[in-house]
Amino acid sequence: MNEPRKVVLEVNGESLSGEVPPRMLLTDFLRDVLGKTGTHVGCEHGVCGACTIMINGEAARSCLMFAVQAVGAKIKTVEGLAKGEELHPLQKLFSEHRALQCGFCTPGMLMTAVDLVASNDALSELDIKVGMSAVLCRCTGYEGIIKAVIEYAEQVHGKPIAREKNIV
Amino acid sequence: MTPIIGSGFDKNLKQTTSGRNVKPPQLDILTPSSIAEALSLLAEYGADARPLAGGQSLVPLLNFRLSRPEVLIDLNQIPDLDYIRDAGDQINIGAMTRERSIEFSDLIHDEAPLLLEATKNIAHLPIRSRGTIGGSLANADPAAEYPAVALALEFTFVAQSVRGERRIASHNFFQDILTTALEPDEILTEIIVPKIPDNSGAAFVEIARRHGDFALSGVAAQISFEDRMPTAARLAACGAGPIAMRLTATEEILMEEGIGEKAVKAAAAAAAAAVDPMSDHHASASYRRRLTGVVTTRAIKKAVDRAEVMA
Numbered sequence: 001m002n003e004p005r006k007v008v009l010e011v012n013g014e015s016l017s018g019e020v021p022p023r024m025l026l027t028d029f030l031r032d033v034l035g036k037t038g039t040h041v042g043c044e045h046g047v048c049g050a051c052t053i054m055i056n057g058e059a060a061r062s063c064l065m066f067a068v069q070a071v072g073a074k075i076k077t078v079e080g081l082a083k084g085e086e087l088h089p090l091q092k093l094f095s096e097h098r099a100l101q102c103g104f105c106t107p108g109m110l111m112t113a114v115d116l117v118a119s120n121d122a123l124s125e126l127d128i129k130v131g132m133s134a135v136l137c138r139c140t141g142y143e144g145i146i147k148a149v150i151e152y153a154e155q156v157h158g159k160p161i162a163r164e165k166n167i168v
Numbered sequence: 169m170t171p172i173i174g175s176g177f178d179k180n181l182k183q184t185t186s187g188r189n190v191k192p193p194q195l196d197i198l199t200p201s202s203i204a205e206a207l208s209l210l211a212e213y214g215a216d217a218r219p220l221a222g223g224q225s226l227v228p229l230l231n232f233r234l235s236r237p238e239v240l241i242d243l244n245q246i247p248d249l250d251y252i253r254d255a256g257d258q259i260n261i262g263a264m265t266r267e268r269s270i271e272f273s274d275l276i277h278d279e280a281p282l283l284l285e286a287t288k289n290i291a292h293l294p295i296r297s298r299g300t301i302g303g304s305l306a307n308a309d310p311a312a313e314y315p316a317v318a319l320a321l322e323f324t325f326v327a328q329s330v331r332g333e334r335r336i337a338s339h340n341f342f343q344d345i346l347t348t349a350l351e352p353d354e355i356l357t358e359i360i361v362p363k364i365p366d367n368s369g370a371a372f373v374e375i376a377r378r379h380g381d382f383a384l385s386g387v388a389a390q391i392s393f394e395d396r397m398p399t400a401a402r403l404a405a406c407g408a409g410p411i412a413m414r415l416t417a418t419e420e421i422l423m424e425e426g427i428g429e430k431a432v433k434a435a436a437a438a439a440a441a442a443v444d445p446m447s448d449h450h451a452s453a454s455y456r457r458r459l460t461g462v463v464t465t466r467a468i469k470k471a472v473d474r475a476e477v478m479a
Contacts, residue, residue, distance in 0.1 A: 002194055002196050022196050022197040023192040023195050025231070028191075044228075045227075045228035045231055046227075046228055046291075046295060049294065052294050055297070058268065058294075059293060060294050060295075060297040060298050061298070063227075063231070064223050064227040065223060065298070066192075066223075066242075068199075069197075112293070115297075119293070130379050131292070133292065133378060133379045134291075134293060134294050
Protein backbone atom coordinates (compact mmCIF):
# COMPACT_ATOMS: atom_id res chain seq x y z
CA MET A 1 0.00 0.00 0.00
CA ASN A 2 1.08 3.56 -0.79
CA GLU A 3 3.88 2.13 -2.93
CA PRO A 4 5.32 4.58 -5.44
CA ARG A 5 3.68 4.25 -8.83
CA LYS A 6 5.06 4.90 -12.23
CA VAL A 7 3.25 7.66 -14.09
CA VAL A 8 3.76 7.92 -17.84
CA LEU A 9 2.00 10.75 -19.63
CA GLU A 10 2.38 13.18 -22.48
CA VAL A 11 3.20 16.78 -21.64
CA ASN A 12 3.21 19.28 -24.52
CA GLY A 13 3.75 16.45 -26.99
CA GLU A 14 6.65 14.91 -25.08
CA SER A 15 6.33 11.53 -23.35
CA LEU A 16 7.50 11.88 -19.74
CA SER A 17 7.45 9.69 -16.68
CA GLY A 18 8.16 9.69 -12.99
CA GLU A 19 7.58 7.66 -9.86
CA VAL A 20 5.25 9.15 -7.30
CA PRO A 21 3.43 8.26 -4.11
CA PRO A 22 -0.30 7.80 -4.85
CA ARG A 23 -1.21 10.95 -2.91
CA MET A 24 0.94 13.29 -4.99
CA LEU A 25 -1.12 15.93 -6.77
CA LEU A 26 -0.77 16.40 -10.50
CA THR A 27 0.39 20.02 -9.98
CA ASP A 28 3.25 18.93 -7.73
CA PHE A 29 4.16 16.15 -10.15
CA LEU A 30 4.37 18.59 -13.05
CA ARG A 31 6.36 21.16 -11.10
CA ASP A 32 8.56 19.23 -8.73
CA VAL A 33 9.07 15.93 -10.51
CA LEU A 34 8.95 16.94 -14.17
CA GLY A 35 10.31 20.46 -13.59
CA LYS A 36 7.44 22.11 -15.51
CA THR A 37 7.15 25.11 -13.21
CA GLY A 38 5.06 27.20 -15.61
CA THR A 39 1.95 25.80 -13.93
CA HIS A 40 1.49 27.74 -10.69
CA VAL A 41 0.18 26.59 -7.34
CA GLY A 42 -2.17 28.97 -5.59
CA CYS A 43 -5.00 27.99 -3.28
CA GLU A 44 -4.89 24.21 -3.69
CA HIS A 45 -8.62 23.90 -3.41
CA GLY A 46 -9.75 24.75 -6.89
CA VAL A 47 -10.76 28.36 -6.34
CA CYS A 48 -7.94 30.51 -7.71
CA GLY A 49 -7.35 28.75 -11.04
CA ALA A 50 -3.59 29.40 -11.23
CA CYS A 51 -2.93 25.66 -11.69
CA THR A 52 -5.33 25.26 -14.63
CA ILE A 53 -3.92 23.08 -17.42
CA MET A 54 -5.41 21.22 -20.39
CA ILE A 55 -6.06 17.53 -19.82
CA ASN A 56 -7.01 15.68 -23.03
CA GLY A 57 -8.05 19.01 -24.54
CA GLU A 58 -10.13 20.30 -21.63
CA ALA A 59 -9.07 22.88 -19.05
CA ALA A 60 -9.03 21.49 -15.52
CA ARG A 61 -7.51 22.22 -12.12
CA SER A 62 -4.30 20.26 -11.74
CA CYS A 63 -4.40 20.76 -7.94
CA LEU A 64 -7.60 18.69 -7.75
CA MET A 65 -6.22 15.62 -9.50
CA PHE A 66 -3.73 13.03 -8.42
CA ALA A 67 -0.75 12.39 -10.66
CA VAL A 68 -1.69 8.69 -10.84
CA GLN A 69 -5.03 9.70 -12.36
CA ALA A 70 -3.22 11.27 -15.32
CA VAL A 71 -1.56 8.06 -16.53
CA GLY A 72 -1.79 8.06 -20.33
CA ALA A 73 -3.25 11.58 -20.44
CA LYS A 74 -2.28 14.22 -22.99
CA ILE A 75 -1.44 17.30 -20.97
CA LYS A 76 -0.81 20.80 -22.18
CA THR A 77 0.73 23.37 -19.88
CA VAL A 78 1.55 27.03 -20.46
CA GLU A 79 5.00 25.93 -21.68
CA GLY A 80 3.24 24.27 -24.62
CA LEU A 81 1.54 27.41 -25.97
CA ALA A 82 4.45 29.20 -27.66
CA LYS A 83 6.19 27.66 -30.66
CA GLY A 84 9.85 28.25 -29.84
CA GLU A 85 10.35 32.02 -29.74
CA GLU A 86 6.98 32.64 -31.41
CA LEU A 87 4.38 33.47 -28.78
CA HIS A 88 0.88 31.98 -28.99
CA PRO A 89 -1.64 34.53 -30.39
CA LEU A 90 -3.30 34.81 -26.98
CA GLN A 91 0.06 35.45 -25.31
CA LYS A 92 0.72 38.26 -27.82
CA LEU A 93 -2.66 39.81 -26.99
CA PHE A 94 -1.94 39.55 -23.25
CA SER A 95 1.26 41.46 -23.92
CA GLU A 96 -0.44 44.10 -26.09
CA HIS A 97 -3.22 44.73 -23.59
CA ARG A 98 -0.94 44.63 -20.54
CA ALA A 99 -3.09 41.79 -19.26
CA LEU A 100 -0.61 40.82 -16.57
CA GLN A 101 1.39 42.45 -13.85
CA CYS A 102 2.97 39.96 -11.47
CA GLY A 103 2.13 37.05 -13.79
CA PHE A 104 1.17 34.61 -11.07
CA CYS A 105 -2.32 33.93 -12.42
CA THR A 106 -1.30 34.20 -16.08
CA PRO A 107 -0.68 30.48 -16.82
CA GLY A 108 -4.16 29.68 -15.51
CA MET A 109 -5.70 32.63 -17.35
CA LEU A 110 -4.15 31.53 -20.64
CA MET A 111 -5.15 27.87 -20.39
CA THR A 112 -8.67 28.80 -19.25
CA ALA A 113 -9.12 31.25 -22.13
CA VAL A 114 -7.85 28.82 -24.76
CA ASP A 115 -10.42 26.23 -23.64
CA LEU A 116 -13.23 28.78 -23.25
CA VAL A 117 -12.78 30.10 -26.78
CA ALA A 118 -12.26 26.66 -28.34
CA SER A 119 -15.40 25.23 -26.75
CA ASN A 120 -17.81 28.02 -27.73
CA ASP A 121 -17.96 29.81 -31.07
CA ALA A 122 -20.71 32.24 -30.06
CA LEU A 123 -19.26 33.93 -27.00
CA SER A 124 -20.58 37.31 -25.87
CA GLU A 125 -18.52 39.72 -23.80
CA LEU A 126 -20.55 38.64 -20.76
CA ASP A 127 -19.80 34.96 -21.51
CA ILE A 128 -16.11 35.83 -21.58
CA LYS A 129 -16.30 37.75 -18.30
CA VAL A 130 -18.16 34.86 -16.66
CA GLY A 131 -15.79 32.30 -18.17
CA MET A 132 -12.67 34.16 -17.10
CA SER A 133 -14.01 34.53 -13.56
CA ALA A 134 -12.73 30.96 -13.23
CA VAL A 135 -9.30 32.44 -12.45
CA LEU A 136 -8.48 35.06 -9.84
CA CYS A 137 -6.11 37.94 -10.59
CA ARG A 138 -5.20 40.19 -7.70
CA CYS A 139 -3.40 42.94 -9.60
CA THR A 140 -4.60 43.90 -13.07
CA GLY A 141 -8.27 44.46 -12.37
CA TYR A 142 -9.18 42.17 -15.30
CA GLU A 143 -9.78 44.91 -17.92
CA GLY A 144 -6.73 44.00 -19.99
CA ILE A 145 -7.38 40.29 -19.58
CA ILE A 146 -10.96 40.59 -20.83
CA LYS A 147 -9.90 42.77 -23.77
CA ALA A 148 -7.22 40.27 -24.75
CA VAL A 149 -9.60 37.29 -24.57
CA ILE A 150 -12.32 39.12 -26.55
CA GLU A 151 -9.82 39.89 -29.33
CA TYR A 152 -8.54 36.32 -29.22
CA ALA A 153 -12.08 34.96 -29.59
CA GLU A 154 -12.64 37.33 -32.52
CA GLN A 155 -9.45 36.07 -34.18
CA VAL A 156 -10.28 32.41 -33.64
CA HIS A 157 -13.91 32.57 -34.76
CA GLY A 158 -13.48 35.32 -37.36
CA LYS A 159 -16.41 37.45 -36.24
CA PRO A 160 -16.72 40.56 -34.07
CA ILE A 161 -18.00 40.48 -30.49
CA ALA A 162 -20.17 43.42 -29.40
CA ARG A 163 -18.51 45.42 -26.64
CA GLU A 164 -20.41 46.51 -23.56
CA LYS A 165 -20.41 50.23 -22.85
CA ASN A 166 -17.99 50.17 -19.94
CA ILE A 167 -15.16 48.76 -22.06
CA VAL A 168 -13.28 51.35 -24.08
CA MET B 169 10.11 5.45 0.42
CA THR B 170 11.76 5.26 -2.97
CA PRO B 171 13.16 8.60 -4.08
CA ILE B 172 11.19 10.22 -6.82
CA ILE B 173 12.99 10.33 -10.13
CA GLY B 174 11.55 12.15 -13.10
CA SER B 175 13.01 12.92 -16.47
CA GLY B 176 12.94 16.69 -15.87
CA PHE B 177 14.05 16.35 -12.27
CA ASP B 178 16.18 19.20 -10.98
CA LYS B 179 18.22 18.38 -7.89
CA ASN B 180 18.23 22.04 -6.92
CA LEU B 181 14.46 22.13 -6.58
CA LYS B 182 13.67 21.75 -2.93
CA GLN B 183 11.56 19.03 -1.38
CA THR B 184 11.38 16.81 -4.42
CA THR B 185 12.21 13.55 -2.75
CA SER B 186 10.17 11.22 -0.59
CA GLY B 187 6.99 13.16 -1.08
CA ARG B 188 7.60 15.70 1.64
CA ASN B 189 5.79 18.37 -0.34
CA VAL B 190 2.57 16.46 -0.76
CA LYS B 191 -0.54 17.86 0.82
CA PRO B 192 -3.14 15.09 1.06
CA PRO B 193 -2.79 12.56 3.88
CA GLN B 194 -1.14 9.19 3.32
CA LEU B 195 -3.54 7.17 1.25
CA ASP B 196 -3.71 4.59 -1.46
CA ILE B 197 -5.64 4.98 -4.68
CA LEU B 198 -7.29 1.92 -6.19
CA THR B 199 -8.45 2.10 -9.78
CA PRO B 200 -11.20 -0.40 -10.65
CA SER B 201 -12.16 -0.62 -14.32
CA SER B 202 -15.67 -2.02 -13.81
CA ILE B 203 -18.61 -1.31 -11.53
CA ALA B 204 -18.42 -4.86 -10.11
CA GLU B 205 -14.76 -4.40 -9.23
CA ALA B 206 -15.47 -1.05 -7.55
CA LEU B 207 -18.30 -2.54 -5.49
CA SER B 208 -16.21 -5.43 -4.23
CA LEU B 209 -13.40 -3.02 -3.26
CA LEU B 210 -15.88 -0.82 -1.42
CA ALA B 211 -17.31 -3.86 0.39
CA GLU B 212 -13.79 -4.96 1.32
CA TYR B 213 -12.53 -1.61 2.68
CA GLY B 214 -15.82 -0.33 4.14
CA ALA B 215 -15.57 2.90 6.08
CA ASP B 216 -11.80 3.16 5.46
CA ALA B 217 -12.50 3.88 1.80
CA ARG B 218 -14.13 6.73 -0.05
CA PRO B 219 -15.23 6.61 -3.67
CA LEU B 220 -13.49 9.33 -5.70
CA ALA B 221 -15.66 10.85 -8.43
CA GLY B 222 -14.60 14.13 -10.08
CA GLY B 223 -12.74 15.15 -6.93
CA GLN B 224 -13.75 18.82 -7.10
CA SER B 225 -15.10 18.71 -3.52
CA LEU B 226 -13.27 15.71 -2.07
CA VAL B 227 -9.72 16.62 -3.13
CA PRO B 228 -9.87 20.08 -1.44
CA LEU B 229 -10.94 18.29 1.77
CA LEU B 230 -7.97 15.93 1.35
CA ASN B 231 -5.58 18.81 0.62
CA PHE B 232 -6.62 20.45 3.87
CA ARG B 233 -6.61 17.05 5.59
CA LEU B 234 -10.19 17.52 6.68
CA SER B 235 -10.86 14.06 5.27
CA ARG B 236 -8.46 11.18 5.93
CA PRO B 237 -9.60 8.02 4.19
CA GLU B 238 -7.04 5.23 3.95
CA VAL B 239 -8.12 4.31 0.47
CA LEU B 240 -9.67 6.15 -2.43
CA ILE B 241 -11.60 4.05 -4.90
CA ASP B 242 -11.17 6.03 -8.09
CA LEU B 243 -14.27 5.70 -10.29
CA ASN B 244 -12.76 7.69 -13.16
CA GLN B 245 -11.60 4.63 -15.10
CA ILE B 246 -15.03 2.98 -15.30
CA PRO B 247 -16.42 3.77 -18.78
CA ASP B 248 -19.76 2.13 -17.89
CA LEU B 249 -20.56 5.03 -15.55
CA ASP B 250 -20.18 7.77 -18.17
CA TYR B 251 -23.18 8.15 -20.51
CA ILE B 252 -26.22 10.25 -21.34
CA ARG B 253 -28.97 8.05 -22.86
CA ASP B 254 -32.35 8.85 -24.32
CA ALA B 255 -34.81 6.42 -22.70
CA GLY B 256 -38.23 7.50 -23.95
CA ASP B 257 -39.79 9.96 -21.55
CA GLN B 258 -36.67 10.06 -19.40
CA ILE B 259 -32.91 10.53 -19.71
CA ASN B 260 -30.56 8.09 -18.00
CA ILE B 261 -27.27 9.63 -16.94
CA GLY B 262 -24.30 7.63 -15.66
CA ALA B 263 -23.12 8.89 -12.29
CA MET B 264 -19.60 9.66 -13.56
CA THR B 265 -20.83 11.81 -16.43
CA ARG B 266 -18.96 15.11 -16.31
CA GLU B 267 -20.89 18.31 -15.74
CA ARG B 268 -19.15 19.53 -18.90
CA SER B 269 -20.69 16.67 -20.91
CA ILE B 270 -24.13 17.65 -19.60
CA GLU B 271 -23.48 21.29 -20.50
CA PHE B 272 -22.67 20.43 -24.12
CA SER B 273 -25.29 17.67 -24.60
CA ASP B 274 -27.95 18.36 -27.26
CA LEU B 275 -30.29 15.89 -25.56
CA ILE B 276 -30.04 17.74 -22.23
CA HIS B 277 -30.40 21.08 -24.07
CA ASP B 278 -33.64 19.95 -25.73
CA GLU B 279 -35.22 17.76 -23.06
CA ALA B 280 -33.91 18.88 -19.66
CA PRO B 281 -33.34 22.66 -19.87
CA LEU B 282 -33.55 23.06 -16.09
CA LEU B 283 -30.65 20.65 -15.62
CA LEU B 284 -28.68 22.53 -18.29
CA GLU B 285 -29.18 25.94 -16.70
CA ALA B 286 -28.30 24.61 -13.25
CA THR B 287 -25.12 23.08 -14.70
CA LYS B 288 -23.97 26.43 -16.08
CA ASN B 289 -24.25 27.82 -12.55
CA ILE B 290 -21.89 25.20 -11.12
CA ALA B 291 -18.49 26.75 -10.49
CA HIS B 292 -16.56 27.30 -13.75
CA LEU B 293 -15.83 25.38 -16.95
CA PRO B 294 -12.47 23.97 -15.72
CA ILE B 295 -14.27 22.60 -12.63
CA ARG B 296 -17.09 21.20 -14.76
CA SER B 297 -14.49 19.40 -16.91
CA ARG B 298 -13.89 17.07 -13.96
CA GLY B 299 -16.92 17.42 -11.67
CA THR B 300 -19.61 14.76 -12.12
CA ILE B 301 -23.38 14.73 -11.66
CA GLY B 302 -23.20 11.70 -9.37
CA GLY B 303 -20.41 13.18 -7.28
CA SER B 304 -22.29 16.42 -6.75
CA LEU B 305 -25.56 14.67 -5.84
CA ALA B 306 -23.88 12.15 -3.51
CA ASN B 307 -21.96 14.97 -1.81
CA ALA B 308 -25.32 16.67 -1.02
CA ASP B 309 -23.92 20.11 -0.34
CA PRO B 310 -26.85 22.27 0.86
CA ALA B 311 -25.83 25.13 -1.45
CA ALA B 312 -25.18 22.97 -4.53
CA GLU B 313 -27.40 23.35 -7.58
CA TYR B 314 -28.11 19.74 -8.59
CA PRO B 315 -29.93 18.60 -5.42
CA ALA B 316 -32.53 21.37 -5.92
CA VAL B 317 -33.07 20.27 -9.53
CA ALA B 318 -33.28 16.64 -8.39
CA LEU B 319 -36.06 17.49 -5.92
CA ALA B 320 -37.97 19.72 -8.32
CA LEU B 321 -37.91 17.23 -11.21
CA GLU B 322 -38.13 14.12 -8.99
CA PHE B 323 -35.03 12.33 -10.21
CA THR B 324 -34.66 8.64 -9.42
CA PHE B 325 -31.31 7.49 -8.07
CA VAL B 326 -29.90 4.04 -8.83
CA ALA B 327 -27.51 2.73 -6.18
CA GLN B 328 -25.52 -0.48 -6.39
CA SER B 329 -23.62 -2.57 -3.86
CA VAL B 330 -22.44 -6.17 -3.76
CA ARG B 331 -25.84 -6.83 -2.19
CA GLY B 332 -27.64 -5.69 -5.32
CA GLU B 333 -29.30 -2.66 -6.87
CA ARG B 334 -31.99 -0.37 -5.53
CA ARG B 335 -33.77 2.77 -6.63
CA ILE B 336 -34.17 5.76 -4.37
CA ALA B 337 -36.67 8.57 -4.96
CA SER B 338 -35.18 12.06 -4.71
CA HIS B 339 -37.33 13.03 -1.71
CA ASN B 340 -35.78 10.12 0.21
CA PHE B 341 -32.24 10.61 -1.07
CA PHE B 342 -31.15 13.81 0.71
CA GLN B 343 -31.26 13.26 4.45
CA ASP B 344 -29.16 15.91 6.16
CA ILE B 345 -26.25 18.22 5.46
CA LEU B 346 -23.76 16.28 3.28
CA THR B 347 -25.72 13.11 4.08
CA THR B 348 -27.69 10.91 1.69
CA ALA B 349 -29.54 7.61 1.84
CA LEU B 350 -26.54 5.84 0.31
CA GLU B 351 -25.14 3.07 2.51
CA PRO B 352 -21.35 2.93 3.07
CA ASP B 353 -21.03 0.00 0.65
CA GLU B 354 -23.17 1.60 -2.06
CA ILE B 355 -22.18 3.59 -5.12
CA LEU B 356 -24.57 5.89 -6.94
CA THR B 357 -24.47 4.52 -10.50
CA GLU B 358 -27.26 6.19 -12.46
CA ILE B 359 -29.51 9.22 -12.30
CA ILE B 360 -32.87 9.11 -14.06
CA VAL B 361 -34.09 12.51 -15.21
CA PRO B 362 -37.66 12.99 -16.48
CA LYS B 363 -37.86 14.96 -19.74
CA ILE B 364 -39.63 18.31 -19.69
CA PRO B 365 -43.30 17.92 -20.74
CA ASP B 366 -44.75 19.89 -23.67
CA ASN B 367 -46.14 23.35 -22.92
CA SER B 368 -43.67 23.91 -20.10
CA GLY B 369 -40.99 26.41 -19.13
CA ALA B 370 -38.03 26.01 -16.79
CA ALA B 371 -35.55 28.32 -15.09
CA PHE B 372 -32.75 28.06 -12.57
CA VAL B 373 -31.93 31.35 -10.86
CA GLU B 374 -29.37 31.86 -8.14
CA ILE B 375 -27.58 34.66 -6.38
CA ALA B 376 -23.99 34.11 -5.31
CA ARG B 377 -21.26 36.48 -4.14
CA ARG B 378 -19.37 35.84 -7.36
CA HIS B 379 -20.30 33.80 -10.41
CA GLY B 380 -19.26 30.22 -9.75
CA ASP B 381 -19.56 30.43 -5.99
CA PHE B 382 -22.06 28.28 -4.20
CA ALA B 383 -25.47 29.95 -4.12
CA LEU B 384 -26.53 32.16 -1.23
CA SER B 385 -29.95 31.24 -2.50
CA GLY B 386 -31.06 29.47 -5.66
CA VAL B 387 -34.38 28.26 -7.03
CA ALA B 388 -35.16 25.67 -9.68
CA ALA B 389 -38.57 26.00 -11.32
CA GLN B 390 -40.41 24.08 -14.01
CA ILE B 391 -44.02 24.95 -14.78
CA SER B 392 -46.40 23.28 -17.24
CA PHE B 393 -49.48 24.98 -18.66
CA GLU B 394 -52.83 24.31 -20.25
CA ASP B 395 -55.06 27.19 -21.30
CA ARG B 396 -52.55 29.58 -19.69
CA MET B 397 -53.06 28.04 -16.24
CA PRO B 398 -50.41 25.92 -14.53
CA THR B 399 -51.12 22.20 -14.66
CA ALA B 400 -47.90 21.35 -12.82
CA ALA B 401 -45.50 23.52 -10.83
CA ARG B 402 -42.23 22.10 -9.59
CA LEU B 403 -39.97 24.27 -7.48
CA ALA B 404 -37.10 23.62 -5.12
CA ALA B 405 -34.50 25.79 -3.41
CA CYS B 406 -30.83 25.42 -2.57
CA GLY B 407 -29.06 27.42 0.13
CA ALA B 408 -32.32 26.86 1.94
CA GLY B 409 -31.19 24.92 5.00
CA PRO B 410 -29.23 21.75 5.75
CA ILE B 411 -30.56 20.18 2.54
CA ALA B 412 -32.19 21.43 -0.64
CA MET B 413 -35.93 21.92 -0.19
CA ARG B 414 -38.98 21.34 -2.37
CA LEU B 415 -41.17 24.45 -2.21
CA THR B 416 -44.56 22.72 -1.92
CA ALA B 417 -46.48 25.69 -0.52
CA THR B 418 -45.24 27.82 -3.42
CA GLU B 419 -46.30 25.13 -5.89
CA GLU B 420 -49.79 24.95 -4.37
CA ILE B 421 -50.32 28.70 -4.64
CA LEU B 422 -49.33 28.70 -8.32
CA MET B 423 -51.60 25.74 -9.04
CA GLU B 424 -54.57 27.31 -7.26
CA GLU B 425 -54.11 30.99 -8.06
CA GLY B 426 -52.22 30.97 -11.35
CA ILE B 427 -49.32 33.16 -12.36
CA GLY B 428 -50.74 36.65 -12.00
CA GLU B 429 -48.73 39.25 -10.12
CA LYS B 430 -50.59 38.72 -6.85
CA ALA B 431 -50.22 34.95 -7.01
CA VAL B 432 -46.50 35.14 -7.79
CA LYS B 433 -45.98 37.52 -4.87
CA ALA B 434 -47.78 35.13 -2.53
CA ALA B 435 -45.84 32.17 -3.96
CA ALA B 436 -42.52 33.96 -3.37
CA ALA B 437 -43.54 34.88 0.18
CA ALA B 438 -44.40 31.23 0.81
CA ALA B 439 -40.94 30.20 -0.40
CA ALA B 440 -39.23 32.71 1.88
CA ALA B 441 -41.33 31.46 4.80
CA ALA B 442 -40.60 27.80 4.04
CA VAL B 443 -36.81 27.83 3.93
CA ASP B 444 -34.58 27.51 6.97
CA PRO B 445 -31.26 28.98 5.85
CA MET B 446 -28.06 29.15 7.84
CA SER B 447 -26.02 32.21 8.78
CA ASP B 448 -22.35 32.21 7.89
CA HIS B 449 -19.65 34.68 6.89
CA HIS B 450 -21.16 35.02 3.41
CA ALA B 451 -24.67 36.04 4.45
CA SER B 452 -27.06 36.02 7.39
CA ALA B 453 -30.01 33.67 7.55
CA SER B 454 -32.49 36.55 7.26
CA TYR B 455 -30.75 37.89 4.14
CA ARG B 456 -30.80 34.44 2.56
CA ARG B 457 -34.51 34.09 3.39
CA ARG B 458 -35.21 37.42 1.70
CA LEU B 459 -33.16 36.39 -1.33
CA THR B 460 -35.18 33.18 -1.59
CA GLY B 461 -38.30 35.27 -2.18
CA VAL B 462 -36.48 37.33 -4.83
CA VAL B 463 -35.05 34.39 -6.74
CA THR B 464 -38.37 32.52 -6.53
CA THR B 465 -40.10 35.46 -8.23
CA ARG B 466 -37.41 35.63 -10.91
CA ALA B 467 -37.43 31.88 -11.52
CA ILE B 468 -41.23 31.76 -11.88
CA LYS B 469 -41.26 34.72 -14.29
CA LYS B 470 -38.43 33.28 -16.39
CA ALA B 471 -40.06 29.85 -16.52
CA VAL B 472 -43.37 31.41 -17.62
CA ASP B 473 -41.64 33.52 -20.28
CA ARG B 474 -39.85 30.47 -21.63
CA ALA B 475 -42.97 28.34 -21.99
CA GLU B 476 -43.75 28.75 -25.69
CA VAL B 477 -47.42 28.20 -25.04
CA MET B 478 -47.46 31.39 -22.96
CA ALA B 479 -45.91 33.55 -25.67
